[in-house]
Structures are given as C-alpha cells and as structure tokens.
Amino acid sequence: MTEWIISILLLIGGSFVLVGSIGLVKMPDFYMRLHGPTKATTLGMASLLTAAMVFFSTTQAGFSVKEILISLFLLLTAPVSGYMMIKSAIHHKLESIERTQGKDNIEDDV
C-alpha cells in the first residue's frame, strides 16, 4: 500500500517538474519562461518530498520531518528568486514578444 502511495506521489511530482522544464524550453520570451519554474516546480518538489517523507517514515524508525521543512524553504524562496530574476530582466530592458500587452506600465529606471 505504502509503495503505491510513494509511486503515485513520485509520478505526480515528476510530471509537474517535467512540465515546468518544458515551459522553460518552449516559451518564446524570458518573462513567460519564468512562469514554469516559479509555479509548476513548487508543487512538483512538494510531491517528491512528501514521497521521500512517506518512504523514510515507513522504512526507518521515527518520523521524518525534514522534508516538510525543505518544502517550506522552497515555498519561501521560489517567489523571491523569481522576483529577483524578473527585476534584473526589467533593469536590462530585456525584449518581450510583440503581443505583450501593457508594456508602457514598465517605468524607467531612476
């Protein structure tokens, strides 16, 4: 039974991480590429880590909580790193694709 749970969690996590990576390759410009890794991978990693937690809690003595902590850290750091990347992209005036709306909402640097 636990083997089934672990396998399903691993499959879900793996497919979300895969979709995030596909987004990274497939999207036409930097700003759109950023959407895959900031979101699709957080849930993917959470599933993988939950699978690890179930595995270690059932095969070893004691309950393993470090996976929960790791997912919390990922949840806290993913938006910050995404923010830093998009901020520096805006500072470098990176091109976005033509049909991007509301480009005039970007203010110039001081």
Add this chain to the structure above:
Amino acid sequence: MRIEAKFKWLPTPLRSLLLFLVWLLLNNSVSAGHIVLAVILAIVIPLATSPFRTKQPLILKPGLALRHLMLVLYDIITANVQVAILILGPNNKLTPGFVKVPLDLTQSLPITILASTVSLTPGTVSAEVYPWAESLTEGEEPEERFLLIHVLDLKDEQALINTIKQRYEAPLKEIFQC
C-alpha cells in the same frame, strides 16, 4: 527604523530558538555535536542579520492568518495545474502582459507577502514595486504604490486586479490591521 535589541548578544530570542529547532529537525538527531552546532548557528545568524531588520507590523489576527494560508496553499495547487495546462497548450494562443496593481498596503512585510503569493498563484509573477525605493528620500512616503506583475495569459485586466485585491490583499490588510 532600527529596532533596539533588549539583549545585546541575543537580539531575537524566539528566532534563535526557531533556528536551533530547525537545525536539529533538519539533521534528525539530538547528538551533542549537532546541539553545539545548533547553538552556534542560533547565536551567530541573528547577530549577523539583526542590523538589516526594520520594524514590521505584527500579525494581529492569527486565526484569519491561518485561514488565509490555507486559501493560498489551495490556490497554489490549482495554480500549478492551470499553468501546466497553459504551458502544454499552443504558444501562440497565449497573450502575455504587464499589469499595474494599485496597492493599499504601505508596509514592506505585507507587500512582500502579497508579492510572493501573487508569484505563486495562477499565471502571475510579481515583477516590481513602484515607486522605486531608490527614488524616495529617507522617511518620505509615496502617494500611491503599485505592484507590477507579469501575466502569462491576460484576458481581462480589471477582473484580474479585482481578484488580487479582494482575494489576497484584503485579508492581509485585516491580518496586519494597516
């Protein structure tokens, strides 16, 4: 806006305790070596980071904060599925865009939390807070703040702004009472 520490060598006792516990939990052991290391970390990290800390509002409604956290976690799961569908769909159907969301929040901690939730929820990544912090002189308060977000598939700008303001900003305003 520096905070005066009560004890010089232990500026934030609760945070030190948290660091101590997190280190032991991460290593899953209570051996003497790890306890010594945890104590060192719990003392050094708050000392090194306390000069960067500024005064932040407190969470005044913990119950509401917990409910908001649950809502955000639920939204993260739906966001993942939605973005996965958008990513796997055809590229040229996507209409990306930049949107400026006017903010009612003024303090940096609630704005940071809002920006992070926006980044983790459906199809949006927060990009910038206007006006630039560099363009303000110390202590000056801007008339209005904006959050610039990048949207992967922009359909209705006003509806998106309303969703963000009602779903994520209003609870934060209530939690921090600002």
